[in-house]
Amino acid sequence: MPIAEGIHYSLHTSDTNHRPPLILIHGAGGSLLSWHPYQRHLQGQTVYTLDLPGHGGSIGPGRTSIDEYADDVCRFMDITGVKSATVAGHSMGSAVALMLALKHPERVSALALVGGGAKLRVGPSILEAANNPATFESAVDMINTYSFHPDTPKEWLERSKQNMMQIDPAVLQGDFLACNQFDVIEQLPRLVHPTLILCGSMDVMTPPKFSRYLKDTLINSELHILKDAGHMVMLEQPDMVAGLLKQFMDTLPPLS
Secondary structure: OOEEOOEEEEEEOOOOOOOOOEEEEOOOOOOHHHOOHHHHOOOOOOEEEEOOOOOOOOOOOOOOOHHHHHHHHHHHHHHHOOOOEEEEEEOHHHHHHHHHHHHOHHHEEEEEEEOOOOEOOOOHHHHHHHOOHHHHHHHHHHHHHHHOOOOOOHHHHHHHHHHHHOOOHHHHHHHHHHHHHOEOOOOHHHOOOOEEEEEEOOOOOOOHHHHHHHHHHOOOEEEEEEOOOOOOHHHHOHHHHHHHHHHHHOOOOOOO
16 A cells, blocks of 8 residues: 555545545544445545554654644645545544644535544543553553444454554554544534534444534534444444445535
């Protein structure tokens, strides 16, 4: 897979696409593998799926603020020639998408916010455990427990744990610090972009009330709460999430 501006990414292209591309941004401690292939290869769309700095195959350190991650994505768009895109983010990635739209509204044609919120407070127990190499594995176990539906197969949890254990503990700690400081409640009414909001009905990391607040505040938004899904709704109900993304993208105006 290619690297641009230090960011490792996958690219799916479509000869039939006539709309701005889709950029997928993962959450804290994640990678582009946090998005199911159904979403990374969305039918009829050009899709860039990113590893943020310090994650997956991307080089360099992680960041400690959402603002910095938004700047990274903007530079990635500059170097790859993407003038405007639909920016989709999961959890911390949704915060990055919102920040990018607030700082550079002309670079964002639409938003898709999955398991997101206008602020993302992190529990003290997770912050403390993630910062200590001796308790890092227990922090990963805690995050996995909170992120998936209770009936998730054990092999899914183990695969997710293995992926997250590969990240530098300092990067995961930085991600959670960035989330804990994030708060755009006062700025949210400025956004007028078409916005798709998705959330699992059993999400305990960012419960549905966070998504309902986004829907009530963003004037050009639609909300879908997916039954029997947790925080990792993209992996738990991949066909449903891909279908809703495709349906939403098909409503957007074509490139001029």
